[in-house]
Amino acid sequence: MSNNFAKNVYDIVARIPKGNVATYGQIAQMLGKPRGAREVGWAMRNCPEDLPWQRVVMADGAVTGGAYSEIRKALLEEENIPFQANGKVDLKTCQWLGYLIEETTDVS
DNA sequence: GGACTGACCAACC
DNA sequence: AGGTTGGCCAGTC
Numbered sequence: 001m002s003n004n005f006a007k008n009v010y011d012i013v014a015r016i017p018k019g020n021v022a023t024y025g026q027i028a029q030m031l032g033k034p035r036g037a038r039e040v041g042w043a044m045r046n047c048p049e050d051l052p053w054q055r056v057v058m059a060d061g062a063v064t065g066g067a068y069s070e071i072r073k074a075l076l077e078e079e080n081i082p083f084q085a086n087g088k089v090d091l092k093t094c095q096w097l098g099y100l101i102e103e104t105t106d107v108s
Numbered sequence: 109g110g111a112c113t114g115a116c117c118a119a120c121c
Numbered sequence: 122a123g124g125t126t127g128g129c130c131a132g133t134c
Contacts, residue, residue, distance in 0.1 A: 028116085028130095036129070036130055037116040037117060037130090038116050038117090038129070038131075039131060040115090040116080041115045042114070042115080044115050045114085045115055047115080056115085058116070059118085065115055069115085
């Protein structure tokens with residue numbers, strides 16, 4: 001299914017450690033699509049309620065989410081994620097430098 | 109099947 | 122420092 005990509009996105013977002021954030025482009029790159037950031041955005045648009053997608057921010061550390069962007073930022077503060085004075089996430093401190101998911105398929 | 113849109117990104121003025 | 126344009130990829134009209 002085409003939304004398998006979105007499923008992968010959800011899986012990665014769910015793996016983002018608390019206190020860290022990832023950018024759309026970074027996640028897209030993990031999925032093998034360095035230019036597929038918009039795909040990630042589309043997937044986030046279908047954001048399941050159990051998905052902490054607030055940890056997913058723009059390349060600048062800006063939080064998107066239409067009317068909910070302010071709510072996401074509040075959630076990030078709950079996650080102990082430091083914000084800059086400009087209202088963005090401090091990527092140089094919080095950007096998730098985790099492993100790249102290379103079709104590990106550890107489905108057991 | 110073609111064109112527009114978009115929870116993006118980077119380059120260019 | 123900030124706005125605009127192009128580009129990528131998928132979804133929708």
